Amino acid sequence: QQQVKQSPQSLIVQKGGISIINCAYENTAFDYFPWYQQFPGKGPALLIAIRPDVSEKKEGRFTISFNKSAKQFSLHIMDSQPGDSATYFCAARNSGGSNYKLTFGKGTLLTVNP
Amino acid sequence: GAGVSQSPRYKVAKRGQDVALRCDPISGHVSLFWYQQALGQGPEFLTYFQNEAQLDKSGLPSDRFFAERPEGSVSTLKIQRTQQEDSAVYLCASSLYREDNEQFFGPGTRLTVL
Numbered sequence: 001q002q003q004v005k006q007s008p009q010s011l012i013v014q015k016g017g018i019s020i021i022n023c024a025y026e027n028t029a030f031d032y033f034p035w036y037q038q039f040p041g042k043g044p045a046l047l048i049a050i051r052p053d054v055s056e057k058k059e060g061r062f063t064i065s066f067n068k069s070a071k072q073f074s075l076h077i078m079d080s081q082p083g084d085s086a087t088y089f090c091a092a093r094n095s096g097g098s099n100y101k102l103t104f105g106k107g108t109l110l111t112v113n114p
Numbered sequence: 115g116a117g118v119s120q121s122p123r124y125k126v127a128k129r130g131q132d133v134a135l136r137c138d139p140i141s142g143h144v145s146l147f148w149y150q151q152a153l154g155q156g157p158e159f160l161t162y163f164q165n166e167a168q169l170d171k172s173g174l175p176s177d178r179f180f181a182e183r184p185e186g187s188v189s190t191l192k193i194q195r196t197q198q199e200d201s202a203v204y205l206c207a208s209s210l211y212r213e214d215n216e217q218f219f220g221p222g223t224r225l226t227v228l
Contacts, residue, residue, distance in 0.1 A: 006156075032215055043118070043205055043219030044157065089156050093215075100209075101147065101170070102217060104156030 003027050004092050006105025013112050019077040021108045023090035026071065030092040034102070035064065035075045038087045047088070048075070080112045116140070118220035120206050126226045127196045135191045135223045137206030146189050147217060148181055149205040157205050163189060196227045 005024045013019045025033075031052055036044035050057045050064040050073065057064045063076040077084055087109050091102040119138040127133050139146050145164055149157035150173075159173040165186035174181070178197075183189040193200055203224050207217040 004156075034215070036219075041221065043207075043221050045219065046216050049215060091156075100145065101159040101162060101173070102149075102157070104158070106156050107154070 004105045010109040022074045029094040032093040036089045120220040137189045139208030143208035145209040147207040151203040
């Protein structure tokens, strides 16, 4: 059972364009939704995160949009740069659970062409 | 300060061998997680420690997998009688408090079972 579904699997964007990655979740107990960025040979690093009490959070060029009723959230990367080329994972967590584990999507490989 | 470190970074094992993977979390971090990341997939939860107590091992795929954190700092993930399906990157993550949102990931150990 895949609790967090992520799309697309891969994405190619021109420099300066907008990258959009979408995720949908099933477990309504999830209450924390982070996005992680992973470069080859490195571990995932937290990029930005949101709680369901807000519909949008922006940090620099990165924005999370959250739709609680649809159980969907998305990452928007404005003015995409070649240095943004990486794999992006959405994740979710139930803070009321016993182990605080993150449940990840399958990832999106983003390529930003110069 | 130093981040999460893992060793070895790469491990090649023959099928049936036992392996031990080490994780050094960020000093003072209470929570420690192990995740398994198959090629082209998102990380999947294996087990969770709060200090030295293993509070959840529901993600361990079989009884060949064993994890410990005897003094509440360094952790070791041991896999006995390795199988080809164990080939993956094993990621360790730590967070300061149990309730802390951000999990800091190490670079992972890439295990290849021949």
